[in-house]
Amino acid sequence: MDLSLFLIQTMNGVQYGLLLFLIASGLTLIFGIMHIINLAHGSLYMVGAYLAFWISSYTGNLFLSILLGLPIAIVLGIVIERFLIQRLYDRDHLDQVLLTFGLILIFDAMQSIIWGNDVHGVPIPDALRGGIMLTENLAYPTYRLFVSGVCLAIAVGMFLLIQKTRLGMIVRGGASNREMVSALGINIRWVYTLVFAAGAGLTAFAGMIAAPISSVYPGMGNSILIICFVVVVIGGLGSIKGAFLGALMVGLVYTWGTVLVPQFAGAAVYALMAAVLLWKPRGLFA
């Protein structure tokens, strides 16, 4: 195997990992701050992808669809938090698991009622069509590079937001001490709503920009959910940094697994998780 091939495959892995980070970051944010396990997280990813498909079939423009679709996803997040999740803050994890599993069932049914069960493709925006020739035979699709760039920008933005701003401080405060934040006169309920909506928005956004790469199909949220769990278990609950590194590791292991041991690529990711758990039972950064 020559060097350029090695580098390109690594690039494939990083690109997959960055996308995983975008999805997993919302999950870990909600875990870390609200102590809520949201199984319906993958469904929100699916909703994002379907919204991108649905709106762009009218507008013909992916970016416009994201602009229009994102508010819908965020409102959906707010509604779910206000009417359902909020009742769970004093309950145990078992109730959270069940209620959000109920949500998965509802989302799956709604998806087939509204959009049917066909597989759909979402066209790549004209400006990002085509590719950059990396070797004399292989072009790297511009759109994939674009997606990686967006994911990276969001990762940096999130990091700055949480570490450097007042909002981030409140959010971090909420994670470590609810009562104290409340005593500061900050309405913790609204912080939670905001965090949940942000998590939903991030995930739906990931679904939207991934739609042209991954196609849009029933059940797409469920497989991504589990991979996100692996990312979060590796990285440690609630840690954005952990989610970032965990996602990159999973992306690389999966891609290299596909090339080297195709039959066990799916399982290799879990073997990685098992190894991390043996070494650090609470994940790398928790």
Add this chain to the structure above:
Amino acid sequence: MSVFKHPGAFVRKLAVGASMAAATMLPLSQAAADTIKIGYMLPYSGTFAQLGEMITDGFNLALKENGGKIGDYDVEIVTLDDESNAGRATRNMQQLVSGENVDVVVGTVHSGVAMAMVRVARQQGTILIIPNAGLDAATRQLCGPNIFRTSFSNWQPGYAMGHAAYERGYRNVVTMAWRYGAGQESVAGFKEAFEELGGTVTREFYVPFPEVEFQAQLTEIASMQPDAVYVFFAGGGAVQFVRDYAAAGLKDRVPLIGAGFITEGTLQAQGEAAEGVLSALHYSEALDTEENQAFRQAFHDEYGKYPDIYAVQGYDAAKLLIEGVNQAGTKSRDDLIHAMRNVELSSPRGPITMSRSHNPIQNMYLREVQNGENVVIGTAYEMLEDPGTGCAMRDVN
């Protein structure tokens, strides 16, 4: 046609030949004597719902053209949605066979579900006509006198394409498919023909079904520079693969060839990326024959849409049954099986006859996508017969 004077003896011989198959045929209480009861066990929901509807429409069209009757029998139809759920398939098939006591079951699309149906049919002896599922075993190891297929075996398009690929001068080919029965059997068929003639399959890539992330494999393919890439994907996977293949810049460098499903019902979504893709299949909508034109017109008149390959397979399933009853003059199982085995049809896809293991012997056309249409540019293999390996009926005339 028949070398057997007594159809009953013929079926008994088949039963012995096919070991346990149909050995336990029980005298079941069946539908009223003047009615033939047909069970559709097809997907009407889920990923394959569209296919299930097309097959149903095709079948119903043939019935309608026959005046709504089969022979002298009235037709009663029971419909069951199999949801393409293999876990529930045995139960569903039992329900049609023992609950509803149908004479004939028609189904299905999904190979895993079809496998369960074949197993129940072997035990109970009910006639089963498979209008799509291509699993090789249905007319090989698991064949039975009462089991017929009007579609194809996965091996067939693959084998035909292997021939065509060699004839076009390709010598080193990489294959890529979903890691499931249909994909693996299709690749096996391709490899058998291609390597028989002297070509080499340099590498076989498999992707977990139904995943659509192909980037890592496409990178490998670009570095290997084969003469062509043979693929088996269908539906959404076919759309995504053809688009990714073009996006990776491979389209103009390495020819893409495949079993026909790579460009079947997907051309609109694939658009420009599909131009020039070569595939082998037993049908093309663009097939220029009288039978095909007439069928397409009749189907459009009836349903307001144009038929596809699945509608043809459903149509032929009904034709097989109608012709069988006409020739046997009865729906009595042994006589009917014997007649169906020797039916010859002028299908919209061309002539078909049943192989001794009850898989259609048919032309495999070579198609090239030109201006968004699967244009027939030749015959990849004429009247191709599945070898029926492992089917004991294979040698019974």
Add this chain to the structure above:
Amino acid sequence: MRSLPRSVQVFLLALTVLLAFYPVFGEMLVGDRYDYWLQKLTSVMILAIMAVSLDLLVGVTGMVSIAHAAFFGLAGYTMVMVAPEWDAGSIWILLPAAVLAAALAALVMGVLIIRTHGIFFIMATIAFSQMIYYIFHDSDFAGGSDGTYLFGAPTVELFGRELLNLSDRVTLFYVTLVSLLLVYLLLRTMLRAPFGRVLFGIKENEERVRAMGYNPLYYKLVAFVIGGTLAGFAGVLSATQYQFIDPSQVNWHLSAEVLIMVILGGLGTLWGPILGAFAFEGLHYWFSSMTRYWELPMGVVVILMVLVLPKGIAGGVMWVADKLERRPSQKVQREETAAGRPMEVKHD
């Protein structure tokens, strides 16, 4: 674990007897559909075995595991792999092999995750069970994503004589019924022993159990392995019934459904989850006969159940029983806590 009020005992016994006599009166009741319901009831009883064994983990010990389907499916796959390809295998080989495989998997998984708590435990069980799922889904042996078939139901022979014919549906129905009763009685006996008291104690307060000189990790691991083994046993029955196994039987969705059965029936009661299995499958049958989108009403039921009915069917039955027997109210309250779920919940 206390003994049940007399009226509940009578109620459960009556249901069991009713079920046991289905093969006798079923044909009168449902006519043509007799055979269908016979198989359906068998499959529900198999799910009930899974549910009652999951209750040992979730309801008794407080470990919310979403890995139960992994052991169930693994046992089925083991049967397929051990059995001859073109002949029926012997139960004396298949049953121990399959159950042992499930037990081993539970032991390995348990060792890896037993130290984790709360959300982390839940996610780790999902993730590991999906690892088993992907091993079967992505590789060539045992049919990959298509699934694969057993050649036939296992034979039950002793010295060349056939004892039971498991292909016979009525026989399998009774074998499953007896299995369900045995599993229930086994767990019940176990929970009445000191071992059971430690497990209940772990759910209430793990630290206190430790302070009393027990090692909770050891007890949790043993419970996890017992639960997984019994799920494997249910997997053997299921593979015998359908002679088919595919990755969907290893998927975490099945685990989640069984978890719903446990909650729907009543956490920590053992008999509740059995009723829960029947209720869930009944709802499933009812909804899917009404609409192709059965997941929608089912999702609503699940959410409502969490929000308004946390004690499940068992809670309702106990309430009625207590009314009937006019127990002193103070006692009722204490029993309800034992039958339901802890009132006090802390985050971790």
